[in-house]
Amino acid sequence: MNLNKKILTSGFAAAVSLSIFAAPALADDTSIQMNATYDTPSYMIENWEAPGELSKEEIVKAYFAANTGEFQLHQDTNTSFEIKSQSEDAETGTHHFRVDQEYDGIPVYGADQTITLDENNDAVSYFGQVIPNLDAENISTEAKVSEEKAIAIFKDKLQDRIGKIQQFDGDIEIAPYIYEYKEDFYFTYLVTGSTTYPAVGFWHYFIDATDGEVVDHFNAANNVTAFGTGVFGERRMFEAQEYDGMYRLFDETRGDGIVTYDADTGQNLDVLSINKMFSDGAAVDAHRNAQVTYDYYMDTFGRNSVDDNGQILISAVHVGDNWNNASWNGRQMSYGDGDGQRFHPLSAGLDVAAHEMSHGVIQHTANLIYRDESGALNESFADIFGAMVDRDDWLIGDDIMADGTMALRSMEDPAALIESRTQAPYPDHWDLRYTGELDNGGVHINSSINNKAAYLVAEGGEHYGVEVDGVGREATEQIYYRALDVYLTASSDFSMMRQAAIQAATDLYGSTSDAAAAVEAAYDAVGVE
16 A cells, blocks of 8 residues: 655644644543553544644644643643654545654654544544653753764764774764653754764764763664675576676666675775676675565555665675674665674575665654664564565575574564574563663564564464464555554554554454454464553
């Protein structure tokens, strides 16, 4: 199902303190889940009838005003909500809005929301996180540090951490945010930059806009731990480009292009051949796998590259010294050659390439924060679509294992594999989830819980005494894509994932459908309520 997207170019603030709209009470049949940290709704599924004849944008405004009590915003005169984008689904007649909470005109990090209006313009779902009582935090919003200075601080601190950086992969980006860290709130600049050398990273630094101190930082690089011949000798056919009397791995037929570089020297250099037969197996596999993944998203969802606007897809091979990893760093896919003992060259895995590229799709939809539960969902979605592109099985990374291990992860049977950091089986139930600080709060470890749910939706089976009747891969991929694209927000947790999948299945197949029943049973089976 394709969504015709329309981005609002003129900002629209919905101040919750406005009282010009009526405030209907919550309907009796409202389904609501509260956020344990802020005691505000994580989701509300209802049929909220907007008062009067209002535009769709005004209805969103009225919805937040009517639910001021639920969001505990009676005293927050400086809080507002701004619509960032909206999309129309012609098949269902629904409209979908992505919204940011702002404080004194500054976005609040992780506090974004989605609102869905049905064909009658009634609000039928809300997902997200609202942080109340910000006025009481006495947050200074006067910037005393310039953006240029904040970027300089970012560069200095990052180089202290990883070493001299010769070049960044794309522009360094900066945006203001109100950021909560250890129960205090700061006016910060979020500075992000992507690197391949001296370390692969999608670096996030929150720099205090009032004094230039680093409040927090983390690496959000998403790792999995013509003709040519691939790593394992397969003959491939793909689009390349004639270039300066030679040929290079550049495909102009898809979006703004698909290009594969050789990063062996520490810089991205063209992969060249004197004829149409390319011999660099790692580069051939990376190039073709990126094309296959692009085609999957276009053919299955009508999505034009990771950003749905044709973004050029860059792959870099031969990264590092026998590097046992692959990564999406916010700008490009990077592939190590493996050490020949644990891993083969990682670009050889179609599911690995699809996993990494899917992180780019996640970045441009729900943009799930790469920590804790939202980070585990981020990793899980990448696995789910990796398994949908490479549909032979429900294993992730099985083609790149050199040591005889079955795979990196199994969606069918997560506990069949031991997680290297915990030396315990991957969890396949909420009660078995990892709760420590390793792995950014278990982003890879706990992804297996949602992976198992997705497998059960597709294939069915009995799990911990719960029987699930599967509905196949085709329905499952549509359900999870819609949940990601329409409902989930940056801070979504597993409970919100369950409800978003139920809502997506209901939209697509009906509330009494086999698909909706499969989703409910699957999440019951993995203990997610």
